[in-house]
Amino acid sequence: MKKRCKDPTIDTVRGELDSFIKKFTNFFPIKQPVNEDRNSCAICMEKYDDKKCIECTLLCGHRSCFECLNKLPNKQCPMCQKAFTNDQIIKLF
Ligand SMILES: [Zn+2]
Numbered sequence: 722m723k724k725r726c727k728d729p730t731i732d733t734v735r736g737e738l739d740s741f742i743k744k745f746t747n748f749f750p751i752k753q754p755v756n757e758d759r760n761s762c763a764i765c766m767e768k769y770d771d772k773k774c775i776e777c778t779l780l781c782g783h784r785s786c787f788e789c790l791n792k793l794p795n796k797q798c799p800m801c802q803k804a805f806t807n808d809q810i811i812k813l814f
């Protein structure tokens with residue numbers, strides 16, 4: 722009975738995976754975000770929290786805090802001008 726202590730396919734797969742990851746990271750270099758604007762409101766620049774600056778998203782996918790969206794005089798997305806109604810403000814908290 723032959724006893725294999727090591728399965729060569731695992732090394733092959735691992736090697737392929739490594740080169741794939743290397744290729745992948747070259748293709749999409751991981752960049753540090755310029756600023757943390759995914760975590761803060763685009764209008765008032767406040768960081769999102771669960772009380773004062775509640776992160777909300779609109780149907781168009783743009784985000785802003787509930788306060789700012791709620792007090793916009795014209796109910797339009799501040800980023801793409803898409804009209805929205807108050808019940809289309811989706812709270813993320
Ligand atoms: Zn805001």
Ligand SMILES: [Zn+2]
Pocket residue numbers: 779781782783798799800801802803
């Ligand atoms: Zn929008």
